[in-house]
Amino acid sequence: MKPIQVGLLGIGTVGGGVFAVLERNQEEIQRRAGRGIHIHTVADLNVSRAKELVQGRAQVVADARTVIADPEIDIVIELIGGYGIAKDLVMEAIAAGKHVVTANKALIAVHGNAIFAAAHEKGVMVAFEAAVAGGIPIIKALREGLSANRIEWIAGIVNGTTNFILSEMRDKGLDFATVLKEAQRLGYAEADPTFDIEGIDAAHKVSIMSAIAFGIPMQFEQAHIEGITQLSAIDIRYAEQLGYRIKLLGITKRTPAGIELRVHPTLIPAKRLIANVEGAMNAVQVFGDAVGTTLYYGKGAGSEPTASAVIADLVDVTRLMTADPDNRVPHLAFQPEAMQNLPILPMSEITSSYYLRLCVADQAGVLAEITKILASHHVSIDALIQKEALEGERQTDLVMLTHATKEKNMLAAIQEIQCLPTVMADVVKLRLENLS
Amino acid sequence: MKPIQVGLLGIGTVGGGVFAVLERNQEEIQRRAGRGIHIHTVADLNVSRAKELVQGRAQVVADARTVIADPEIDIVIELIGGYGIAKDLVMEAIAAGKHVVTANKALIAVHGNAIFAAAHEKGVMVAFEAAVAGGIPIIKALREGLSANRIEWIAGIVNGTTNFILSEMRDKGLDFATVLKEAQRLGYAEADPTFDIEGIDAAHKVSIMSAIAFGIPMQFEQAHIEGITQLSAIDIRYAEQLGYRIKLLGITKRTPAGIELRVHPTLIPAKRLIANVEGAMNAVQVFGDAVGTTLYYGKGAGSEPTASAVIADLVDVTRLMTADPDNRVPHLAFQPEAMQNLPILPMSEITSSYYLRLCVADQAGVLAEITKILASHHVSIDALIQKEALEGERQTDLVMLTHATKEKNMLAAIQEIQCLPTVMADVVKLRLENLS
Numbered sequence: 001m002k003p004i005q006v007g008l009l010g011i012g013t014v015g016g017g018v019f020a021v022l023e024r025n026q027e028e029i030q031r032r033a034g035r036g037i038h039i040h041t042v043a044d045l046n047v048s049r050a051k052e053l054v055q056g057r058a059q060v061v062a063d064a065r066t067v068i069a070d071p072e073i074d075i076v077i078e079l080i081g082g083y084g085i086a087k088d089l090v091m092e093a094i095a096a097g098k099h100v101v102t103a104n105k106a107l108i109a110v111h112g113n114a115i116f117a118a119a120h121e122k123g124v125m126v127a128f129e130a131a132v133a134g135g136i137p138i139i140k141a142l143r144e145g146l147s148a149n150r151i152e153w154i155a156g157i158v159n160g161t162t163n164f165i166l167s168e169m170r171d172k173g174l175d176f177a178t179v180l181k182e183a184q185r186l187g188y189a190e191a192d193p194t195f196d197i198e199g200i201d202a203a204h205k206v207s208i209m210s211a212i213a214f215g216i217p218m219q220f221e222q223a224h225i226e227g228i229t230q231l232s233a234i235d236i237r238y239a240e241q242l243g244y245r246i247k248l249l250g251i252t253k254r255t256p257a258g259i260e261l262r263v264h265p266t267l268i269p270a271k272r273l274i275a276n277v278e279g280a281m282n283a284v285q286v287f288g289d290a291v292g293t294t295l296y297y298g299k300g301a302g303s304e305p306t307a308s309a310v311i312a313d314l315v316d317v318t319r320l321m322t323a324d325p326d327n328r329v330p331h332l333a334f335q336p337e338a339m340q341n342l343p344i345l346p347m348s349e350i351t352s353s354y355y356l357r358l359c360v361a362d363q364a365g366v367l368a369e370i371t372k373i374l375a376s377h378h379v380s381i382d383a384l385i386q387k388e389a390l391e392g393e394r395q396t397d398l399v400m401l402t403h404a405t406k407e408k409n410m411l412a413a414i415q416e417i418q419c420l421p422t423v424m425a426d427v428v429k430l431r432l433e434n435l436s
Numbered sequence: 437m438k439p440i441q442v443g444l445l446g447i448g449t450v451g452g453g454v455f456a457v458l459e460r461n462q463e464e465i466q467r468r469a470g471r472g473i474h475i476h477t478v479a480d481l482n483v484s485r486a487k488e489l490v491q492g493r494a495q496v497v498a499d500a501r502t503v504i505a506d507p508e509i510d511i512v513i514e515l516i517g518g519y520g521i522a523k524d525l526v527m528e529a530i531a532a533g534k535h536v537v538t539a540n541k542a543l544i545a546v547h548g549n550a551i552f553a554a555a556h557e558k559g560v561m562v563a564f565e566a567a568v569a570g571g572i573p574i575i576k577a578l579r580e581g582l583s584a585n586r587i588e589w590i591a592g593i594v595n596g597t598t599n600f601i602l603s604e605m606r607d608k609g610l611d612f613a614t615v616l617k618e619a620q621r622l623g624y625a626e627a628d629p630t631f632d633i634e635g636i637d638a639a640h641k642v643s644i645m646s647a648i649a650f651g652i653p654m655q656f657e658q659a660h661i662e663g664i665t666q667l668s669a670i671d672i673r674y675a676e677q678l679g680y681r682i683k684l685l686g687i688t689k690r691t692p693a694g695i696e697l698r699v700h701p702t703l704i705p706a707k708r709l710i711a712n713v714e715g716a717m718n719a720v721q722v723f724g725d726a727v728g729t730t731l732y733y734g735k736g737a738g739s740e741p742t743a744s745a746v747i748a749d750l751v752d753v754t755r756l757m758t759a760d761p762d763n764r765v766p767h768l769a770f771q772p773e774a775m776q777n778l779p780i781l782p783m784s785e786i787t788s789s790y791y792l793r794l795c796v797a798d799q800a801g802v803l804a805e806i807t808k809i810l811a812s813h814h815v816s817i818d819a820l821i822q823k824e825a826l827e828g829e830r831q832t833d834l835v836m837l838t839h840a841t842k843e844k845n846m847l848a849a850i851q852e853i854q855c856l857p858t859v860m861a862d863v864v865k866l867r868l869e870n871l872s
Contacts, residue, residue: 137581145573148747
């Protein structure tokens, strides 16, 4: 059978990986797919660099639209990134009747609904395994592997940069700024690390998983996003003493009132497998009502791990190209007409346990006052560390873990506690998830 | 669209789970699959118990052949187990043009080649996600999620009973026999635990994964199988001191000379994620050339976790039923005509690192003699513990880890060491995998 002809838009780090892996494993992939997969044309603004990479084994053009217009090409891979030109090109490719494979999480998270609607109408597939957790086949697991389940929640370490930084902060007891510099030096963090360290990248990914897990439209704009820039080394240490690790988690949960969708630093019990995911690795924990907990672990970024997911999508699309569109796996796991419009809950309405660190005056009655306020807001304490004040110091740290409560209760209690004259600094509040 | 009609052969623990989950998540599953999935008839020898379970919501018959002969039924689920009658029924179902879903690892490992050949000829699908690692979608990950990769090796904790026993032995410092009794009391081990503790169940599963990973026929009969019955608590302790955990791993590796396929207790670095898989949980680590390490974790057994995999297969089969058979995912991941006949290596030819424990006379020169023998067989030492002899004792333990070597070298060295008059007991040898 004639090989599938692929157009590749953008041959940077990931595109180079796709090209290299397709070449190297050509035979292996064809033995699986039953059909060759051939990069027909590469479009990249840097034509000379692209030509050097492909060494005459594919056509190289500067204009992506040449690829989209080429009737020879069956599938277009979008690896440009961002949601400016990438969006236009994906929409044009769909309109031209091409199937699309993309690794672009920002694009899918922000414009996924429009893209999938257009693809559905045109009867083409848009595959995006590489958009979440790189080489880990988590989209496939959620859409197909767990299709028997009512998925209850997902919690994922889906940003390698921040997980690397948090691992280093814990291991070496260093503060955020120092480790960030080190991560930049090692290439684990970009020159402008905002998207990673502020949690935006993780929010893109968890928004995509949320839609697939619950059969709801993509709602990235409703996600609550906190990064790790405010995190202190001291809180990592206290968490450790209490048997917890702090990870930047993307969390989405089904509750009777609606869907929780949030990214923030989170304490998790050190004995959970996901708490032991170190360095730049990714892992996603999924809880389904039938299967219970499952976890998927691997490299979330990098040239060849991401290429692994892009090519798996190519093979899938190749297989399903001739199938009746109604029998393909729906883009967001659920049939378009069976999507639900569950609301994303505002943060005040989410339920969580909390870690609090208070700098308090070292005097009698302080703890009594604080616990009274907490109780009045229905917040109950699960664990507590009160340090002896250092000699000569008149203040000390009070660290507590609470049982689960509504965020609005917690905030109201903190506001009141903050006003106590015996509380000497801003109360530090982190969320805690048990993940059992 | 008319719901898919399913015949269920055997409504025991897993069958009951399939029935319950399909009922409970009916709406969710239909929203995904685009079509209802309905258990039309249940066949079970215990008709009255089956009737009680299904409560009139499906027909109940005693004779499985009634189900196979029923033209209304599209898919047959085989949950009888074993490879006697189960094999006959699966072959008959295929001959009758039914698609088959099974959780039967023994059947697939032992008779998979014949079953898939028959299914291929007849143009029907035989799905078996539930046969390996229960609810973890590992077959899907290997066949589809990692299709871009040349898979290099797989190492899996794929038997919950033995992992529970090993976790307990380590946690509580108890010996095998004591923990086995406890596991039987708690329902983690069966009255006759042979298949589990002797490694046979794990070998079924790793044989299946090996075929899928490397595009070779199922070769269970070539697997090397050692269980955990000979494992001493003392070796778990020494391993711990050296920074390792002992797990019963199913291992399969691609080497230039052929395929390694083996099940045995294995030391793995304690810092690896898979070393921290505790209790009855399962996990499979897969190394692909593009993606690097990935890991899949979850419940490997039990009613609803296994049902989760069976139903995911039902959804997949439902989707692909109308597709051109050539475009379906091949049973063993590779197109039947593209399978290779790579040999399974005899154990003497595999490469591994080793843990050795020697009970030696507490006298000068012993270590020199032993290390000389090892060196003469090209075995080099990576780490060593020599205990001071207890007061009044004339012997002591010598524990070593070696670098990687051929098993035949290791065996020759051990044979020679065993003859030394200063070696007071049988040398204990365990294999060690770095899994990095």
